[in-house]
Amino acid sequence: MxxxxxxxxxxxxxxxxxxxxxxxxxxxxxxxxxxxxxxxxxxxxxxxxxxxxxxxxxxxxxxxxxxxxxxxxxxxxxxxxxxxxxxxxxxxxxxxxxxxxxxxxxxxxxRPGSPARRLFRWLNFGLLLGHPRLLGLAAAGLRLYQTCGLQFLVRSSGIVRVLPRTLRAWESLLPPLPSRAERAPLPRLVTAEGPRRARVALLTGCVQAVVFGAHNRATARVLAKNGCDVVVPEGQGCCGALNAHGGDHARALALARRTIDAFEAARAEAVIVNTSGCGAHMKAYGRLLGADPAYAERARRFAASVVDLAEFLARAPLRGPLSPVPLTVTYHDPCHVVHGQKLRGEPRRLLAQIPGLRIVELTESDWCCGSAGIYNLTQPEMATRLLQRKVSHVLATGADAVVTANPGCILQIQAGLAAQRSAMRVLHLVELLDRAYGAPPR
Ligand code: SF4
Ligand code: SF4
The missing domain is CATH 1.10.1060.10 (Alpha-helical ferredoxin)
Structure with a gap:
């Protein structure tokens, strides 16, 4: 170049x-x-x-x-x-x-680009991410697209090859949308089990809520097992991380303000985040809104209360009893956990507490898998190169599963493993913790 x-x-x-x-x-x-x-x-x-x-x-x-x-x-x-x-x-x-x-x-x-590009960005950044109800409807429509056979037809007929590059990448990365029950909102409060340790508020997110609602439920259960009352604030949605990373600054500000409004009302001691890009971004709200007199101080206070799930749980030994999980796993560090939030030891310390779990280290575990927000849509060639590099290291571990803590990484590595026809699973850290607390394997 x-x-x-x-x-x-x-x-x-x-x-x-x-x-x-x-x-x-x-x-x-x-x-x-x-x-x-x-x-x-x-x-x-x-x-x-x-x-x-x-x-x-x-x-x-x-x-x-x-x-x-x-x-x-x-x-x-x-x-x-x-x-x-x-x-x-x-x-x-x-x-x-x-x-x-x-x-x-x-x-x-x-350089806003062609009308088609601007429309695509507006649909995603302006319409869907900013409006949880519309995102829910889109998820329902996509689930229908996948389950009625249309997706199979589109892929097998080759129509997908004539789509514009970004749309083609988007279609190929589309995860299987879960059932309506799994996409349903969480209860407003999940009460602590045993001696009460804290009252926390949970970010359920935007894409996370409709694609990985199961991870949010597992997060609430694991926190409750560890003595937390878990509040799920009404009115929350996208935190604005994808907008900020994609250069959509004005909407990122609006979504940050809405997130602060929603969570302040919950009066929690900590805001727990189980998606790395969101956590790193929300911890930076103080800088983002520093020039807004109405929000600067509130944003600094809010940012100080944001805690990654692994960071929070690793502050104390996990409460038992924990059942054995007889698997060999390796851990991929999401960029915005390890670099954005400087959390390297915390997830590993949690995995080490699960009985029966064997952990093997991953070469270049802290190198990006190519997902990077919407990077795998906008820069598919480099994203694919990095994914292939990641997957070759993952496969070399011989593990049963690769564990990580970010929806983008999960989808990206899943796609890379599927391309290699590997049966290795990609799990969120909280899924393993939930299993150790008795949840059945999914
Ligand atoms: S490490 Fe890189 S960014 Fe930092 S001072 Fe050196 S050249 Fe500059
Ligand atoms: S791609 Fe390179 S320059 Fe960009 S954030 Fe990563 S390490 Fe830094």
């Missing part, structure tokens, strides 16, 4: 921003290159402009008005997974996640 950059005559003085968002963090980069070996796209392509250091140079140059937002610049920035592996290893503390989100927001504003 070429990476020429055009000089722009205008140089804009003042604080460095893109789309009104600060990118001052670019000045923390000391160009040491320690991040390069951890960057999946640099590892695959070997080009400086597809490395964190190269992208930081592009973001700084754009903000200073020294280069134009050419196709080439947009391509290098769009290829970034926002996996934040570079943040984990950076000795200078460059806040890379915020920089790339600002760059993506700028690109969406200045």
């Amino acid at each position: 070429a990476h020429t950059v055009q000089e722009s005559p205008a140089k804009i003085p003042g604080p460095l921003t893109l789309h009104g968002l600060s990118v001052e963090g670019v000045n923390q980069c000391v160009h040491c290159g320690l991040c390069l070996a951890s960057c999946p796209t640099f590892s695959e392509l070997g080009t400086e402009m597809d490395s964190p250091r190269g992208r930081i140079f592009l973001i700084k140059s754009l903000a200073e008005g020294r280069i134009a937002l050419t196709d080439s610049v947009a391509d290098h920035l769009s290829l970034c997974l926002d996996c934040r592996a570079c943040e984990t290893v950076c000795p200078a503390g460059v806040p890379y996640g915020g920089l790339i989100e600002a760059a993506k927001a700028e690109m969406e504003h200045r």
